Amino acid sequence: MKFFIDTADLAQIREAQDMGVLDGVTTNPSLMAKVGISGEAAVLKHYVDICNIVTGDVSAEVISTDFDGIVKEGERLAALHKQIVVKVPMIKDGVKALKYFSSKGIRTNCTLVFSAGQALLAAKAGATYVSPFIGRLDDVSTDGLALIEEIRLIYDNYGFTTQILAASIRHPMHIIDCAKIGADVATCPLSAITALLRHPLTDNGLKQFLEDAKKFQ
Numbered sequence: 128m129k130f131f132i133d134t135a136d137l138a139q140i141r142e143a144q145d146m147g148v149l150d151g152v153t154t155n156p157s158l159m160a161k162v163g164i165s166g167e168a169a170v171l172k173h174y175v176d177i178c179n180i181v182t183g184d185v186s187a188e189v190i191s192t193d194f195d196g197i198v199k200e201g202e203r204l205a206a207l208h209k210q211i212v213v214k215v216p217m218i219k220d221g222v223k224a225l226k227y228f229s230s231k232g233i234r235t236n237c238t239l240v241f242s243a244g245q246a247l248l249a250a251k252a253g254a255t256y257v258s259p260f261i262g263r264l265d266d267v268s269t270d271g272l273a274l275i276e277e278i279r280l281i282y283d284n285y286g287f288t289t290q291i292l293a294a295s296i297r298h299p300m301h302i303i304d305c306a307k308i309g310a311d312v313a314t315c316p317l318s319a320i321t322a323l324l325r326h327p328l329t330d331n332g333l334k335q336f337l338e339d340a341k342k343f344q
Contacts, residue, residue: 229253
């Protein structure tokens with residue numbers, strides 16, 4: 128499974144990159160605003176700054192909702208850096224744009240996916256990634272992990288190469304469960320990734336090893 132970090136915070140991205148487990152980044156205008164990045168020029172520069180930290184894919188989101196606007200924005204974003212993946216919303220003009228980008232060799236991430244039908248359309252249109260938002264489904268008493276399982280089955284049935292990018296990850300067990308059922312990628316906050324490090328037996332064992340080591344000094 129690939130690990131993406133879902134943030135625009137450069138310090139957190141560097142920390143995840145330094146751990147040696149980071150495969151990419153997802154971000155959007157809302158996450159940019161959280162770290163004080165605003166204005167078109169600043170946002171575009173920030174995307175490039177992120178690409179210069181990581182070695183993997185960086186999803187950059189369009190804000191247009193009409194076909195021409197999505198294409199114009201997407202082509203501009205893709206031209207920023209070879210690592211950019213254009214994030215496109217799951218709407219009718221978005222699906223149309225996914226097909227256009229696919230024909231032009233521009234990689235895409237279809238976002239705001241909440242059903243297997245939407246994921247099927249995204250794959251048919253040639254999306255590189257599809258992003259089901261499992262945490263948001265859980266918030267409305269719907270099983271987000273079940274959606275991942277449905278998409279995995281459909282993609283495997285027909286040999287779709289679109290990668291399942293589990294989004295809206297809330298905690299480390301979401302990551303583990305997504306890995307069990309075959310999600311290709313989990314994009315999550317740094318806190319969820321670092322939480323995988325922790326186990327009380329590891330902490331207690333290390334404490335005991337260090338105490339025993341002092342006896343030989």
